[in-house]
Amino acid sequence: MRNEAVIELSPQEWEDLLQEKDEKLKLALLELADVRKALDKSTIVAITDHRGIIQSANDQFCRISKYSRSELIGQDHRLLNSGHHPKDFFKQMWGTIGSGQIWRGEIRNKAKDDSLYWVDTTIVPFVNQSGKIYQYVSIRSDITARKQMEEDVMKSEEKYRIIAENTSDIISMINADGDFLYLSPSHKTLWEHDVPDEQIQNLLEWIADEDREIMGYAIQYTYSTGKGYMAECRIKTKRETPIWTESKINPIIDEEGNVSSLILVTRDITERKQSEETIHHLAYHDALTDLPNRRMYVQQLTKEIMQAKRFQSNMAVLFLDMDRFKDINDSFGHDVGDMLLIEVAKRLQACVQPGDSVARLGGDEFTILLCQLTDSKQAEAVAELIMSQLQKPFELNGHLVTISSSIGIAMFPQDGENAEDLLKRADTALYSVKSQGRNGYSLFDPTMEAKSLERILMENELRKAIEHEQFQVYYQPKMDIGSQILTGMEALVRWVHPELGVISPGKFIPIAEESGMIIELGEWILKEACKQNKKWHDQGHLLKVSVNLSARQIFQKDLVEMITSTLEELELSSEWLELEITESIFVKMEEATVVLQQLRGAGIHISIDDFGTGYSSFSYIKRLPVDTIKIDASFIRDIHHNQESQAIVKAIVTIADSLQMNVIAEGIELDDQVEALQQNGCIHGQGYLFSKPLATEDFEHFLSNQ
Template sequence: MLLRPNTNTNSLFNIYKSLFDNNTDPCYAMDLEGTFLLFNQSAVDMSGYTSEEATKMSFVSIIDDEYVDTSMNYFNKVLAGNRVKFEMAMRHKNGKKIELSVTSVPLFDHEGQICGIVGMAKEITEQKKLETLLAGQNQVLEMIAKGSKFTDVLASIIFLIESVSEESLCSILLVDKTGERLVHGSSPNLPDKYSTYINGIYIGPNAGSCGVAAHSKRTVIVSDIATDPLWSDYKEIALQYGLRASWSSPVFDNQQEVLGVFAMYYKYPSVPTERDKELINEATHLTSLAIQHYKAEETINYMAFHDDLTNLPNRRLFSEKVKEAISRHKDGNGRMLALMYLDLDRFKLINDSLGHNVGDALLKEVAYRVRKCLRDTDIVSRQAGDEFTILLQDILKIEVSSIAQHIIESLAKPFMVKGHEIFITPSIGISFYPVDGGDVDDLITKADIAMYQAKKEGRNTYQFYDVKLDKKTFERLEIENELRKAIDRDEFSLHYQPILNLCKNQVTGVEALIRWNNEKLGTVSPAQFIPIAEETGMIITIGEWIFSTACKQLKKWENEGFALSISVNISIRQFYQPNLIPMIESILKETNVSPEYLTIEITESMTMDVETATNILQDLKELGVNISIDDFGTGYSSLSYLKSFPIDYLKIDQSFIRDITKSKGDESIATTILLMAHNLGLKVIAEGVETKGQLEMLKKHRCDEAQGYLFSKPLPVEELEQFDKFKETKTTT
């Protein structure tokens, strides 16, 4: 413990305590374990934690992850009797990063033994930002001098500004050769489809922040996109991707002519500080230097009409080519104008598991192979992300089928990308002019509808547009629109399916399964709305709701004396999103649930990138939760990978359980999984158990647990609590 005053030292102690408490710099005192004992008001103001909160915390808990090891080293040096001064960063209670210069010294007791640490910190966030800005400026200027790729220089400017203004998302738009439009320059961290949407916007008095900034030749500050009239034509797309504020400043050349616009977006309503305004000025200055250095009409014009990654025509050039083809087209002889819409199946899985560098390289290879399948007169473009459109002119329907099949066969061959062997398949939708549409937008829309039908048909195929598909597309859009409002309307609920221990014939846990009942659509099957939630990104919010609701219910049962665990499924999009671990950790703390009673279920397909998956699983295990691999036997895992994963359960997919009493093959697969899992120290849960014969077979081969309609279907809480075997989980006191 720290020294306390006696009668003789009381006056001196009060002087020191007053100096400590009233120091304008943050001051602290810690015990030998690093737990705060004292925290002055300046430290409270800087950190956001009250003195009472701080004195229950270890200093490690508020340090930025990047500096934990360094800070621990200095902590140990002070415990060894040294005075240290070093730089580090902490996280404010609201998550904001704060850069600090810290001085720490040992504190000695009456016997000369070190009994704690006392220290003082000085915030140097602005100093660090200035250092970063100066270093970044030099790097950008060096890139310009060396003739680096124009788009790389623009991206470097954006990365620099985003690093200094942590929560901003930036873009650079360039004035095209006509002087009437703004075209995409760089926006590495904005959503791809948003950047594509605003590419080619008109310069004018009502064209969003960027169009107005270029038109008025002044900085335009929109603090809330949702309410500002300048965004009336664009706010829906901006809000769809979570953009709420936009600050746009024109980029001038030496003659004060507008070259482009630098924009900073935020995901919450916001107005710039004086420091932010200085940052915007610096960004436009660097952008101006870059554009003027590289300005060549053919370069910027090419960028306006071509995709930077694949060098294919972009959406704008493709639209113009289709319009030209329609104007030239003559009916007769059965020859038509066809438009293909090609989407790569499960491309996001590759991007999330192997990284964007691998994904980008794969897109280049796909573009090359598709071009090789086409005639010289055909045009292929990249629309956005993993979507391509193809224009086929003067062609018969049978020839279109042949080309589509040729593309499918070409993409079926494995890709070797950065050391990875990758298999990818396309879904292709096809529309015809003039049968399916009279203009480019109609043809693209109809081909897109057909492409989604191709996905429903099992992917890796092509589908011609049929008017009957419009109804299915409308239904899908209706589900998507209603889904966006479901949480606010409290339309979701959880049903719970019991999991039984087969030796004890007792319920040991439940699996939480989401259900949706909508006033307009009625009961919507998860098989319908979960894929849509995945595609749109709504699964992140829905997944957080599931975790929170399940943990609250688990805590309620725990308080009522029920002893059981809850299993929660997560999707691949949730698994690879950076906020997964903090989100689960926050909910565990908020609900005060014991983590050992929560099981996270993942599917095998999520573990394609073994190294990344292992790191995420390790982070989950550090929270104290259990991990189960769901649908085992249908995915990618191998024995060698399983041994490296920190998992607790395997769930045998119900497709192997269904015919386990009839098929020697399924019985062999199930028994092999059981034997392998037990040898690895894992427990096995059988899914989809529906008959007593299946149950007896599983017991015979020592399966640990099972769930299925033989025991109970998924039930709402009220019905589950009346289930006899559930009642038996209540402990007696």
């Protein structure tokens, strides 16, 4: 028998013990009250019986559901059913809690005002001593904001998925090795293949061999710098030739600031590249004869000069034009004249050796570069051969045409050590031949550089003409060629000499530019044109006037100030003035760009005149603040029956559109030319079909008819 110790407590000790237990009970009840208060403020709590009938609902339940407590008590949760969940959802829930297990899930409920809300729900079943469930306690948290955010994210992801899968561009994600992590379905259309997606593993495998290094560098650059990159490369497809693509590559940065992968947006630029190639060819070749133009010839000449200096060899530059070519145009028409130029180009090429160059500078002017000569006798022999070949009759469109030619020759190194000097002195020698009766050739001689008496007299008369304002401004309309609505006019100067009559601008403008008088003359023309345009504006004719600006004027110091002050003085808004510049400014690209940006900043429009005749290149145009390109008349003359001219015009229009520039065609004379221009996207033009240049009074009559 075990002995047990009996602890006897005094009455006071019993009282203290009871008091301690009472204090602990009070604290426990207080803690429970605090927990309940916290739950009521933050959590939805409901108690139902074993059938799901609500027995108790806290304040948070009432606030979220917008039902009063009396409206909830005695109801089951079907009162809150939003219809969002299928029957199987609740069947599974009841199956779980009916078996005595805790159920957790997200439920979309409907409040009393029909608004919808989401709750994260936990339902706990309670079992009595008999093992039967007698009630359920549900604890819910409002997650409506989170679900809305998730829904917004899903919609956003779906939107971008739809865009990615339906855009004509290829959207892809790659890693540092070029392996595809994602590739949009559009690649099948763009790349024209039926290779299964699982076989398309790496981007670089689809890049043309010669461009693979370019794309590899682009990937490496973007990964290493975290900066975007634009790459152009060719993609191999089922086509005979690869397609050109442009890929905008952007990095995806992870939480640690590292590049985790790359996003590429790739598009087909084959048509654009073809247009650019056409324009590039145009920039360096004469459209009619396909010979190198001045720009390409000067580059080739400069290159050969460097070689000749290195190997101490001799070269010759021949400057040639056809005697009285204008008479052939006047007698047989421009079409025959063009055919003659083409045939002359062929005969010139047949007269030179491989390695020599023949180029057309414009009009009937050609230049020939002869390399690796021993002396000037060889150059003279080639000149004699050319003259004899060109004197043979040409059969052109049923006409027999006979011509002669004049040739000037400059030798390297004695006559000049750079391209500009050689061309200038060959031209001087040519001028000497023509002044002595044409049909011959001459080597350059330093005495030829003295000005001729005729030129001296012309220069003196021009000074007097500027002083006495013997000039008039004529205006040639610019038209919408489809509707034949007047859209503007070009201001053209005419010299009306009191004794000699009207003198062609072709004669006095070059002298004005060389002597510097073009500065004063150009300022007078601009002020007269703007003054007259202001008068027409006051009469209700809101038109833009175009004024030609020579290369020499572009580089005068106070040009921008002079023009803006003129407009302010006349109260003519700058938007109604357009300045037409020639491609010769490309020689001093950086200086010209600064001036043109200042003019453009003042609101004045800029136009490139006679586009395609000299230094044309869209790589230069892209860098200039230019609004309009004027296609030279030489491309318009035969556009109605020459597919090459049509292709050139279409290419110019395509590139101009991509650069957001306007296009206007010069020299329109036939309705067929208008139709061909419209078919190739050109909608503005000027030419004799609409009107010749008109004196002020005659132009006002033209305005009245409009």
